[in-house]
Amino acid sequence: MTEMTPELIAEHGLTPEEYDRIVEALGGRAPNLTELGVFSVMWSEHCSYKSSRVWLKELHTTGAQVIQGPGENAGIIDIGDNQAVVFKMESHNHPSFIEPYQGAATGVGGIMRDVFTMGARPIANLNALRFGEPDHEKTRHLVSGVVEGIGGYGNCMGVPTVGGEVNFDASYNGNILVNAMCVGLAEADNIFYAAAGGVGNPVIYVGSRTGRDGIHGATMASAEFDDDSDEKRPTVQVGDPFAEKLLLEACLELMAGDAIIAIQDMGAAGLTSSSVEMADKGGVGFALDLDKVPQREANMTPYEMLLSESQERMLMVLKPGREDEARAIFEKWELNFAVVGVTTDTGRLVVSHQGEIVADMPLHALAHDAPIYERPWVPTPPPAALGAADVPAPDDIAGTLAQLVAAPDMASKRWVWEQYDHMVMGDTVQRPGGDAAVVRVHGTGKGLAMSVDVTPRYCKADPVMGGRQAIAECYRNITATGGQPLATTDCMNFGSPERPEIMGQFAGAVEGMAEACRVLDFPIVSGNVSFYNETKGEPILPTPAIGGVGLIPDIRHMMTAALKDEGDVLILIGEEHGHLGQSLYLREILGRADGAPPPVDLAAEKLNGGFVRALIWEGKINAAHDLSDGGLYVAAAEMAMAGNIGADLKTGEDDLPLHAALFGEDQARYLITAPSGGALDILVAAKKAGVPARLAGTVGGGELTVNGGLPISVQSLRNKHEHWLPDYMAG
C-alpha cells in the first residue's frame, strides 16, 4: 500500500491540517491512495467552495419567481404556464488556457449537462470570454481555439449560441477566462434533482466510456499556474459533442416517464463527485462496483476510474425494476448503460474493484467536512473620485468616437458569433449583437432575454460598486429588449483567495451583487467560483461575470437598439453627471485607469428600467439601448450603426464639458427613440414618474452629428467597428 508522505499529500493539494481531518473522518486510519484522491478532489476549492462559502451565503437568492436557487446542478425560475427556465454559468478557464479548443468545448458540454440533467432541453448558450492583450503572443491562438471550440460543441448539439462578451486585458495574458452559460426549458412539474433515495435501488452509469481523461482536472482548476503548467497537459479532456447530443436525447426520452429517482451529470471529479453528491443529498449510501464501469482503456486503476473526467457521462438512480425500460432507450441512442452499484443505508461510499473493497469513506465527511476557511481579507481602499476637469478633452471628438468603436473591447464581435450557429432551433428572435439576445419560448409568443455582463475595470477600482454595476448592467440590457429581468447566474473569477487583497475583492463584489440583486428583485439562482486565476503572482482583474434571464411576455413588443425611421426623436433617460473615472475613454484614449467607477444608484436603476420597459410594452418607442462603456456618444453610434441611419445628437442644458457629456459613463441610463408625435407624452410621463428624461436629438441622414456639428459618416464608423476583429485575427 502506498505510504502517505507529506509530498504525496501536498501533490494532492491538501495541507497537513486537511490531511489530519481526513484521518479523523476515517475513524483514525490513514487513507489509501484511492481514498486520498477522492478526498482531495471533494475537498478541492472547485468542489468544496472552502474559501468562498462563507461569502456566498450573503448573496440574494430568493424571490417569488425562484423554483430552485443555488445548491443544485442549475438554478430554476418560473415563467408561468407550467414552464420553467433552468440555467447556470460555469468557468473552464485553466483547461482552455492549456488547450483552447478542447477546454472551451468541454466547458460548453459540461454546462449543458448541468442543465439537461435537471430535465430541461437546452435552448440557448452564452459565453463570457476574456483574453490577454491583443499584442500578447498567445492571444490570437487562444481566441481562435476558444471560439472554434465553443462553436464546435454547441453547433453540433444544435443549441444556438446567442450571446456573450469578449474582452481583452493584459491581466488575462496568462489566465484567460472562458465562462459558459446554458439556458434550458423544462416543464415546471417535471424537474429532476440529484438527491438519491431509498435503499437497494440501482445506480446506473450512462453515456461514454471512462478513460484516463482529465485526472486531477478538479484540483488543477484550483491550482495557481506556474511556468511548468505545460507539464500538466496530458490531463486535457476531449469532448465528443455527438455523444452528448445522443445523451441529451436519451435522457430527455427517459425523463418523459417516471423511472428516475435521481440524476446527476459527471462533471468535475467525475464519478466521485456525482456519487457523493447524489448519495449525500439523499441521505443514503452508495456501493459501487468499478468492474461494471464501461472502460475505454485496459488496466485502469480504481484511482483513475474514480477521478477520471471523461466527458458525456451521467449517473442515475432508478426505481427498482425499471432498468430494462431505461436500457432500451439508451441502447436505441447507442450509448453505454451499466448498473454500477446500489443505494445502501450505510451512509458510506464503498467502492469495490476485482472483488476487493478499495475505498470505504463516510459520505457526510466527503461532502461537508472540507474545512471552511474564513480567509483574511482587506477591503479595497476606495479610489479618489476623478472630476471631469482632471480629464483632458480630446482634440478631435468625432475621431475619438471612431477610435472607441474600434477598440478591442468595443469592436463588433461578429467574427465570433458568426462561428456559432445562433439560429438553430428556429426561435432566435433577436440575434447576437444587441443588448440582450432573445429566444422565443417554443410554440408560444413569450420570449426570454439573456445577457452576460461585468466591467472588470470597475470591479478592480471598487469591487462593491463593480459588483453592483455588473448586476445593474445585466438588468438594463434585458430591459432594453423589453424583458422583465427575472434572475441571474454568476461566475466569480478571481485571483488567489490566500491573498487578503483578493479576498477583499471577492467580499466586496459579493456585497455589491447582493445589494443590487435584492433591490432589483433579480436574485442569483446558480453560479460558480473560479479562484487562483493568477500567474507568477499577477492576478486577473476581479471578474464576477453575471448572466441574466428575463421574460418578454409578448415578443411582438420586443425592442431592438437599431435606429429606425427618419424624423424619430432621441430621448435620454437618466441623470447626467459626466462621470469619467474608470471610463473607456480614460482607458483607451488616455491610457489611464484611475478614479472611482461610476456610482450605481439602485433605486434609479429600478425606476428608470421600469419606465423604459413600460414604454416598450405599450408600443410607444422604436428603439432602446442601454448606456454603458463609452457613454452617450458610443451608445448613439451603436444605434446608428445597427440601423444604418444617422442622427443628430443633442447634449443637455447643464454645463458639462462636451467630452464628459459624451463619454461619461453614468449609470441607470437608456437612449430611446420615439416617433416625433409621441415624444412629448413620454417626457410628460417621465416627469410624472420622477424619471429624468430629456430630448437628445433626431434620427436621420447618413451621418452622426453632435449639436449639428462634428459630422462623421455612419458607414465609416461601421467599417472601423466591423473590421478590427477580423483584421486582428487575420494578422
Added chain:
Amino acid sequence: MKASVIVFPGSNCDRDIQVALRHSMGEEPQMVWHGDAEVPRSDLIVLPGGFSYGDYLRSGAIAANSPIMRDVVAKAGQGVPVLGICNGFQVLIESGLLPGALLRNAGMHFLCRDVGLRVENTGTVFTGHYEKGQIVTIPIAHHDGNYFADDATLERLEGEGRVAFRYCDSEGAAGEDANPNGSLNNIAGILNDGGSVLGMMPHPERLADPFLGGTDGKPMFDGLVEALS
C-alpha cells in the same frame, strides 16, 4: 401532400423543418427514424440539417450509409422529390444522388449568417414560387459547404440548368465578395438530372417566419405544397 423528414441521431434542424412544413402544409410531416428500413409513402422526403453522425470522417458520409438511405435512394429513383438542406445536402452528395463534393469552407470557419441567393431555376417543384433571377435572403450555418466538382460535371450542371441557387450580393452579382465559402461558380444549391432532387447549403426553413427576421424561405415550402398536393 405527405412529407417525411428523416431524423438521423445527430440531426438538429429536424424540428425547424418540421415547423416550416407544418406552417405551409397545415398538417404534420412524418418524422422518420434513420434506423427504419423504409420511408412511408410520401410526396416529399426531406433530409434536414445538423451533424447526422457528428460529421465525423466526412460530413454526411456515415449517414449516407444508414439503412433508411437505401430506401431514400430507391424512392428518389422512382421520382419522389427529395430536398436536402445543409447536412442533408452533404448526405445527398455522399449517397451519390447529387454529384460533386462539399469541402471545408475556404475561410476554414463555421459560418452562420444571412446570405443573398439568386434563384437560377424556377422550373422545379421546389422553386416554383420564386421568380427567375429573384434575389432572396436565406441564412447559412455550416463548416463544409464549399461546393466542388470537376470541370466536366460543372459544365454539365451549368449547361443543364441544374444550379438552383447561387450566392450573390444585393444587386444579384455572383462575385467572389458574395461567396461565403469558396464554392465553385458561387453554387449554393444543385439539382439532379431530373430536377426532382435538390441539395442546398442555405436553410430556407430558418427564414420562413416574420419573427425570425424574414420570410424569403417560405415560398419554397408553399411552392412544394402547391406542386405536390
Added chain:
Amino acid sequence: MKIIVKVTLKNGVLDPQGKAIRRALASLGFEGVEDVRQGKLIELDIAETDPEKARAAALDMCEKLLANTVIENYTVELA
C-alpha cells in the same frame, strides 16, 4: 492485425485545408513552402489474421465508407 489506410485528395481537387495550412505556415515565417495537401490516416485494428483477407476487407471499407472516391484516393498497408 493492424492496417493503415491513407486517404488523400485526388489531383485537381481543391484542398482548402492544405491551402489554409500553407498560409498559416507562411505567416509563421516558414518560407519556401510550395504546396501543402492534407489527407487522413486511419488506423484499423481488426480481428482477421490472414493478411490477404485483411487487405481485401480494408479495401472494401475504403470503397464503402472510408474514402469518397469521387474526390479521394486511398492506399492500404498492413502494419
Added chain:
Amino acid sequence: MKIIVKVTLKNGVLDPQGKAIRRALASLGFEGVEDVRQGKLIELDIAETDPEKARAAALDMCEKLLANTVIENYTVELA
C-alpha cells in the same frame, strides 16, 4: 523536397471520430473491427533541398502548427 507528416492522437486521448467510424463499419457489416483511430496526413512540398534542414524545418512546423502537441504525436518522413 517532399515531406510527409503524420499526426496521430496520443494514447489514451479520446478519438470521437475513430469511435464513430468503428460503429459505422460495424453497421455496414464489417465484423471484427476492434479499434479505429483517425489521424492526419500532411504532405509538404518545400523548396529546401538539404534533407537535414528540411527535416528540422518540418519538425518545427509540427511543434508550432501542424500538431496539437497537447493531445497529438507526430512523425516526419522525407519522401
